[in-house]
Amino acid sequence: MNNLLAELRALKEANQRLSDDNQELRDLCCFLDDDRQKGRKLAREWQRFGRYTASVMRQEVSAYQTKLRQLDDKQQELIRDNLELKELCLYLDEERSNTNRPAAVCGNCGAAPGSTTNGNAVPLRDDGDGSSSSTNADENIHQLGGGQFGRNGLTELNLRSALSDQTLQYVRSLESRIRQLEEERCAILKNVQPIGPTNGTGPPVSNNNPNSNQPAPPSSIADPISGRPEAVVRALQVLEVREQLERERIGPNIPTDHQLDDGEKALVREMCNVVWRKLEDAPNTGIDQHV
Known part of the structure; x- marks a missing residue:
């Protein structure tokens, strides 16, 4: 038991x-079992994260490929534009050389060229004889390129023509201002000459005789002007105004009532410099041959 x-x-x-x-x-x-359930949940989360990451990567890769294609297209377009611009520059250079030849001959023979004040290399304007050089330039563009230049080439040519017209108008306004200042200077010299010093042989000359009151610089230029181009005449006038300003700056011989102030002198001197540079930049003025 x-x-x-x-x-x-x-x-x-x-x-x-x-x-x-x-x-x-x-x-x-x-x-x-709890650990296994947690592992399965974590595996499902990682699978979802992997699928999301893969989709994002596919979208990013496709976006980058699209950007690369766009950049390649832009590069090809820029290459085509550069080629068109090079051809346009070569054509404009050839047109400039072709239009400069008759103007150079005209400058050598002593006649006034059609566009002596315009220093830009642009086609000549209509000469008035029925043959427009600008129209011929446009026809040459269409014949040479055959639509190859396109809208960019014509826009560039129109822009150059507009800039050249603005420059020409600006130079003409400067020339008119210089003429006005020259007339004012001549009037001042006419008013100053009767009260100047005399040589003691007779009374001062009265203002009724216009030939005796004519200043020396214009009379010295009057004779050679007829045989020189217009650009040379303008250059000599600019040089004369500049020398007059320098003489007034060094030793003023004009009364204070008619004398220009410093601001007006600086403006006139700057306009003279601009016109002189424009005349020097002109390829067919012939200033170096005549001055």
Whole structure:
């Protein structure tokens, strides 16, 4: 009986140990199952993130490829525009050389060229004889390029023509201003000459005689002007006005009532410089040959 009780107690203890081990194994299985569920959720999250990243990368790659194609197209367009501009520059250079030849001959023979005050290399304007050089230049553009220059070439040519016209108008306004100042200077000299010093042989000459009141510089230029081009005449007039301003600056010999102030002198001197530069830039003026 005691043996049976001892065996029964041993079986109960073994059963208790097995129950405890079973409970521990159940707890471990629950923990492992939770860990497995968390791993599956994390794997699904990583899959979604990978798919999203792949789609974004595909979009970025396609966008970069589109930009590369656009840049390639722009580069090809710029290359074509550069080629057209080079051809246009070569054509304008050829037109300039062709239009400068008759003007140079005209400058050598002593006649006044048609566009001596314009220093820009542009086609000549209509001469009035029914043959417009500007129209011929446009026809040569269409014949040479055959529509190759396109809208860019014609726009560039029109812009150059507009700039040359504005420059010509500006130079003409400067010339009119110089003529006005020359007339004012002559009038001032006419008013000053009767009260100047005399040589003691007779009374001063009156103002009624216009020939005696004519200043020396214009009378000295009057004779050679007829055989010189217009540009040379303008250059000599500009030089004369500049020398007159320098003489007034060094030693003024005109009364204070008729003398120009410093601002007007600076304006006249600057206009003389601008006109002189325009005349020097003109390729067919022939100033270096006549002055």
